[in-house]
Amino acid sequence: MNIQNNSHSADATTVEEGLARVEAQSAREFTSDDATALAMQNTLMTPRFYTTDFDELDALNVEPVRKDWDKLIAQMEADPNKGHFKKNEDWDAIDWDGMEPELKKEFIDFLVSSCTAEFSGCVLYKEMKRRGNNPDVVQLFQLMARDEARHAGFINDALREAGIQVNLGFLTREKKYTYFRPKFIYYATYLSEKIGYARYITIYRHLEANPEQRFHPIFKWFKEWCNDEFSHGEAFALLMRTDEKLTTSFANKLWIKFFLTAVFGTMWVRDHARPAFHEALGVDIEWYDQEVFRKTSEISKQVFPMELDINHPRWKPTLRRLEKAFADMDKAKAKGGLGGALGKAWGATRAGLAFASLYTIPVIKNDVPESVRLEPAY
Numbered sequence: 001m002n003i004q005n006n007s008h009s010a011d012a013t014t015v016e017e018g019l020a021r022v023e024a025q026s027a028r029e030f031t032s033d034d035a036t037a038l039a040m041q042n043t044l045m046t047p048r049f050y051t052t053d054f055d056e057l058d059a060l061n062v063e064p065v066r067k068d069w070d071k072l073i074a075q076m077e078a079d080p081n082k083g084h085f086k087k088n089e090d091w092d093a094i095d096w097d098g099m100e101p102e103l104k105k106e107f108i109d110f111l112v113s114s115c116t117a118e119f120s121g122c123v124l125y126k127e128m129k130r131r132g133n134n135p136d137v138v139q140l141f142q143l144m145a146r147d148e149a150r151h152a153g154f155i156n157d158a159l160r161e162a163g164i165q166v167n168l169g170f171l172t173r174e175k176k177y178t179y180f181r182p183k184f185i186y187y188a189t190y191l192s193e194k195i196g197y198a199r200y201i202t203i204y205r206h207l208e209a210n211p212e213q214r215f216h217p218i219f220k221w222f223k224e225w226c227n228d229e230f231s232h233g234e235a236f237a238l239l240m241r242t243d244e245k246l247t248t249s250f251a252n253k254l255w256i257k258f259f260l261t262a263v264f265g266t267m268w269v270r271d272h273a274r275p276a277f278h279e280a281l282g283v284d285i286e287w288y289d290q291e292v293f294r295k296t297s298e299i300s301k302q303v304f305p306m307e308l309d310i311n312h313p314r315w316k317p318t319l320r321r322l323e324k325a326f327a328d329m330d331k332a333k334a335k336g337g338l339g340g341a342l343g344k345a346w347g348a349t350r351a352g353l354a355f356a357s358l359y360t361i362p363v364i365k366n367d368v369p370e371s372v373r374l375e376p377a378y
Helices: 015-023 032-040 054-058 063-077 101-131 135-160 168-174 182-209 217-241 250-272 275-281 285-300 315-335 337-359
Strands: 049-051 177-179
Touching: 032 168, 049 101, 054 101, 054 182, 063 135, 063 217, 101 135, 101 168, 101 182, 101 275, 135 217, 182 217, 182 250, 182 275, 182 285, 250 285, 250 315, 250 337, 275 285, 315 337
Parallel strands: 049 177
Antiparallel strands: none
């Protein structure tokens, strides 16, 4: 991917100055500096950049899954989406200036967040490829880095039409990195890729049936795009099957439940912060999130020995409490001062209690199939 620097030179200003501009953005046009500052944030609700123990990752032995591994690598090497992430005659012209202001704000936030998340994977995978010596692992991460670079670049290209660009080179140098042990990378990234597939294909199928609600052409690219996400998830499923303890030990089952709960809860809160975006798509947010959770739960049976009970009586009411707690934290932050600090602390406490309530909902046990591989079916 060709990563270009912004003409606005985001690295000429501090992150704090950029975030201050983002807070005040509603009064004026959103700029490339604002987009880069938004991508630089490190909160519970924003995409992060990760690093890990690359030596441990490099020591992986994929022989227990060699047959499925070679098939997946051959599929990825064939590169079915090589020419997909390019604008063509299906790319409709968009009147960004005429877009409803709240929709424009939320859609830009969606694109910036998506670009950051895709590029986060690219950075992690490229680093593994650079540091590794294990030919199987290096080859996999090289292929996944290629795909994620295309995704991030395509989103950034869409943002340029609105006069905005995320400075990806600046993010690589300056964004804070979060350390995760390899097994946590497996759990988190597997879920990220599979829930990404479920999100994209659910939107794509909805707009396929309701094309009048497709307010931007990027949604037309989601079908093939989400198949990349699916393949990446397959890779992490295979990595987890190289060591049965990763999904069978008592402690790791607790971690799997934690990541499932965290990923689902984060999606719920993020999506409910974009009501105009979902209204424009013509989808009810609660229906959409539950449908994505259902698809992701069904897919993740391939490797996880459990699924969350998303139909439990406590599930949706507690997610609403979590959403309200985060909304109140944002209001308290905007208020500032002692009252704002106290409000933020109280919101964080409520969010923690809500998460604990979600985490203690009994899971639905699953017998993991002998064959791990799946193909996109939605």
